[in-house]
Amino acid sequence: MGKYFDMLMEDVRMKEGxxxxxxxxxxxxxxxxxxxxxxxxxxxxxxxxxxxDRAIEELLKSDTIWYCGECMSCRPRCPRGNTPAYIIQSxxxxxxxxxxxxxxxKGRQQLALKRTIGQNILNTGYCxxxxxxxxxxxxxxxxxxxxxxxxxxxVFERFGDNYRQEGPGAVRKIDDQSMAELHNILKVTGCDDFxxxxxxxxxxxxxxxxxxxxxxxxxxxxYTTDNGSHQ
Amino acid sequence: xxxxxKEYQKDIADDHYYxxxxxxxxxxxxxxxxxxxxxxxxxxxxxxxxxxxxxxxTGIGYHSDIVPLDTIMTVVARQFAxxxxxxxxxxxxxxxxxxxxxxxxxxxxxxxxxxxEKAHEYLYKATxxxxxxxxxxxxxxxxxxxxxxxxAAQAKHKLINVQTGExxxxxxxxxxxxxxxxxxxxxxGSEFPYVLxxxxxxxxxxxxxxxxxxxxxxFGFRNYLVQANRGCxxxxxxxxxxxxxxxxxxxxxxxxxxxxxxxxxxxxAISEMEGTLYGQDGHGIPVLTYEEMAGLVLGYDxxxxxxxxxxxxxxxxxxxxxxxxxxxxxxxxxxxxFIGKPEDSLIGCYTK
Numbered sequence: 001m002g003k004y005f006d007m008l009m010e011d012v013r014m015k016e017g018x019x020x021x022x023x024x025x026x027x028x029x030x031x032x033x034x035x036x037x038x039x040x041x042x043x044x045x046x047x048x049x050x051x052x053d054r055a056i057e058e059l060l061k062s063d064t065i066w067y068c069g070e071c072m073s074c075r076p077r078c079p080r081g082n083t084p085a086y087i088i089q090s091x092x093x094x095x096x097x098x099x100x101x102x103x104x105x106k107g108r109q110q111l112a113l114k115r116t117i118g119q120n121i122l123n124t125g126y127c128x129x130x131x132x133x134x135x136x137x138x139x140x141x142x143x144x145x146x147x148x149x150x151x152x153x154x155v156f157e158r159f160g161d162n163y164r165q166e167g168p169g170a171v172r173k174i175d176d177q178s179m180a181e182l183h184n185i186l187k188v189t190g191c192d193d194f195x196x197x198x199x200x201x202x203x204x205x206x207x208x209x210x211x212x213x214x215x216x217x218x219x220x221x222x223y224t225t226d227n228g229s230h231q
Numbered sequence: 232x233x234x235x236x237k238e239y240q241k242d243i244a245d246d247h248y249y250x251x252x253x254x255x256x257x258x259x260x261x262x263x264x265x266x267x268x269x270x271x272x273x274x275x276x277x278x279x280x281x282x283x284x285x286x287x288x289t290g291i292g293y294h295s296d297i298v299p300l301d302t303i304m305t306v307v308a309r310q311f312a313x314x315x316x317x318x319x320x321x322x323x324x325x326x327x328x329x330x331x332x333x334x335x336x337x338x339x340x341x342x343x344x345x346x347x348e349k350a351h352e353y354l355y356k357a358t359x360x361x362x363x364x365x366x367x368x369x370x371x372x373x374x375x376x377x378x379x380x381x382x383a384a385q386a387k388h389k390l391i392n393v394q395t396g397e398x399x400x401x402x403x404x405x406x407x408x409x410x411x412x413x414x415x416x417x418x419x420g421s422e423f424p425y426v427l428x429x430x431x432x433x434x435x436x437x438x439x440x441x442x443x444x445x446x447x448x449x450f451g452f453r454n455y456l457v458q459a460n461r462g463c464x465x466x467x468x469x470x471x472x473x474x475x476x477x478x479x480x481x482x483x484x485x486x487x488x489x490x491x492x493x494x495x496x497x498x499x500a501i502s503e504m505e506g507t508l509y510g511q512d513g514h515g516i517p518v519l520t521y522e523e524m525a526g527l528v529l530g531y532d533x534x535x536x537x538x539x540x541x542x543x544x545x546x547x548x549x550x551x552x553x554x555x556x557x558x559x560x561x562x563x564x565x566x567x568x569f570i571g572k573p574e575d576s577l578i579g580c581y582t583k
């Protein structure tokens with residue numbers, strides 16, 4: 001077996017997700033991302049099952065593994081019991097661990113996800129909070145959301161929510177002990193180190209690309225750039 | 232096989248629930264979470280605990296691939312520990328992504344017991360807590376489905392067009408992570424999900440079977456969360472909307488907080504980009520949560536349900552159902568405070 005395949009097989013999702021692919025392509029037929037992108041999840045599974053180091057390294061450095069939306073529509077359809085999306089989750093984890101994610105435009109976006117969703121979890125205990133969904137970054141949310149955003153406390157308290165206060169209720173402030181426990185979980189299970197590695201690899205790549213580092217300018221660049229080669 | 236899945240019913244606990252909130256639902260549909268607790272506690276007389284201590288399941292981070300598997304499994308273990316400590320055994324998730332995560336944890340721990348051992352160890356090391364797995368895991372829509380006939384018995388309104396006497400035509404959108412990951416955890420499995428259509432039928436409406444009924448809304452986590460990728464989700468929602476429009480649905484009811492929001496917001500984006508409106512008479516298609524649908528049936532005020540937070544105007548549906556509402560109260564804040572109103576838009580405006 002190749003070393004990258006062995007590393008992938010350390011992930012329990014590979015054990016669950018890969019049996020033997022017969023290349024029927026039903027995963028690609030049902031895939032929402034394949035309808036939009038120049039993308040074929042069947043080929044990913046086929047490449048991984050070759051166990052070929054060179055081919056898997058190329059995959060880990062490519063845009064290809066970042067198109068999947070993890071909707072899992074492929075899972076119930078596969079006649080051989082494969083789950084391409086699980087294999088892709090494993091590939092993405094390994095790509096980030098090895099620093100290969102910075103080689104592709106879509107992979108580099110992981111830093112933006114860490115600095116938005118990841119930071120929200122660290123700061124609030126939620127993936128999202130109203131004040132974190134800035135209408136400027138989310139024009140598709142429309143004028144009603146802009147109104148909610150600008151009048152957040154008045155709107156949420158209208159529904160009896162415990163808005164940013166401790167105690168039960170929606171959009172509440174999570175108490176200090178619970179936040180400390182969450183932070184300990186992130187530390188003990190390696191999430192902190194995972195985040196640090198995303199920052200470190202992105203910093204190096206940003207400098208290589210001519211930025212002053214992985215600063216706000218670099219964030220905006222990776223968050224908004226589409227080089228037009230994906231469809 | 233078709234018949235067996237069509238008739239498949241999962242076990243749903245009848246009472247004594249531990250409630251876990253949703254990041255997306257509490258942000259975009261705060262009235263729905265409030266309505267769920269009110270319906271369970273007041274209309275149905277059930278015991279449900281709204282615990283202040285639980286956090287996000289971190290599922291959006293996990294499916295954006297920035298939260299490792301060991302981390303999210305330990306966060307799940309903590310939620311279960313809080314349920315255990317509070318003396319509950321029936322865990323109810325208000326979110327489809329979370330429901331998929333909790334189901335994945337339970338299935339993974341069953342298939343790979345060493346992973347469960349690891350979750351126990353990590354949790355104890357990080358928090359000093361210990362957990363038991365829930366006896367029953369349900370999504371909030373399962374709970375409403377389970378009580379649908381009791382709700383029908385208390386109905387103030389039916390899903391019927393009061394002007395024509397005909398059943399309202401409803402699109403049900405299930406949300407991929409409800410049953411595509413583990414078909415046995417969903418009513419009707421992944422091919423014949425009945426959780427929403429069962430409610431619609433019990434309350435007098437009629438579900439539309441259209442070609443892209445099972446297609447994903449397109450959310451795709453990183454495909455929406457990063458601005459550069461948003462063409463993918465809007466294209467997939469557009470495919471669904473174009474597929475359902477010829478059947479003239481009166482409204483969409485969605486299972487997943489994300490799908491509900493996206494099917495609403497992308498209608499706005501498409502109307503602004505190209506002027507297309509998928510509903511009837513120059514309107515969009517209102518997109519409801521199942522709590523909003525249940526609340527309207529039970530006679531709740533639409534603004535107490537938070538339906539003013541939708542971008543697609545809901546008034547055409549309220550008129551069809553014969554529901555009285557105060558247009559002037561739509562955008563008032565707490566205690567009737569005037570806080571301005573959103574800017575007008577093609578799809579958000581409504582004039583009788």
